[in-house]
Amino acid sequence: MPEPAWRVALLEDDARTRRFFEDCVRAHPQLLLEASFETLAEARAWFAEHTADVLLTDLALPDGHGITLMRELAERQPACEVLVVSVFGDEDSVLACVEAGAVGYIHKDSRPDDVAQVILDVKHGASPISPMIARKLLERLRRRAADPAPAPAASLAHGVVLSPRESEVLELISRGYAYAEIARLTGVTMHTVQTHIKNLYAKLAVHSRSEAVFEASRMGLLSSMKPGA
Template sequence: MSTPRWRVVLIEDDTEMRRFFEGCVTAHPELELAASFGMLAPARAWLDEHPADVLLTDLALPDGHGLALLQHVVRTQPACEVLVVSVFGDEDTVIACVEAGAVGYIQKDSTPADVGRIILGVKHGESPISPMIARKLLARLRQHGGRTQPQPVEPSLPALELTPRESDVLELIARGYSYAEIARLQDISKHTVQSHIKNLYSKLAVHSRGEAVFEASRMGLLDRTRRSP
């Protein structure tokens, strides 16, 4: 009797990087590439109709941030382990994803052998998290009295009001744009971008880009900005 293979779903908008991860999965005898996408919307539609064992997702995607899909999959497919694709220096975003339900992350400069081993490892109870990120998570655990999961927003709370420009900047932050790129796209100075981001951090009660994206996604602000004309 053959050993069943774990079904992996991949979301990565960079074509070359997506092919790299596809090759890593298909080359491993215990993994099966169930589906591969470059955008969030078709991935979510597929996952709503099909079970998966592992979701490997990039975060800054053309049609939104992977954190929203991560939260959706954690709710609808609790048996599916979620790994995020990260780059060095993006620790705050990784922490926000772990708090939302991800079991760990894979860096984009990983070797093919490491990718297969990490994916398989999570199905055997491992959590690929660096000591630095683990230490930050422990610090947050102490700060929140033993809770790493943020509390859900109560329906009775008033909606957070953002200016149209703040909403635009928030959307671009979620898509992974740099301050300089946001300034160019919005035709404003980098200093103005920083002022808008400072206001966003204050309104969201956060201190980093990753925390801002997490809180905005949790509160439905990113969905609201995408629905706005």
């Protein structure tokens, strides 16, 4: 008797990327595209009445952050496996999602066959994460074992969770550094900095640097250092 197809839901705001993943799922006989969403609100409304075997979700969305839905599914539909749709250089955000319940991630520039295979691997118990993220998880476990009260992996305030790298970028923004300077200071590319900025804006529900600093300060997400310090 043939194995039933795995029901897949997709949350991705970029139309081109969303169509790519939709086509990847539809092309494989063991996968079934159950639903596809552009916004967090659409996905949350759908999952309130339906279920899926796996969710592919982007992180920075027009109306929120993918980790919000991940937490809801972990509580209400724990059988739904979550894979983060990520970009290269976004390891800290992926790490925060793994700690929140994601089983792994898929890069946005993966090949169609790779996308289907990753989903099927998850179906059979695998957790697709890179050696870099696996190493960070091990390091964090070691720190927790050595320290009975370790510092949290991400800042939590008003339901907002920031990865360590996002917190670092936020601090540099608050001090007035330009994006190019942030890239140099953190040792990442401008593209990666822009990705972190996009994630920050989505999580804080803002549209500018000044709004981000104001909201982060109001939520207690910034250190005691003043801008320009």
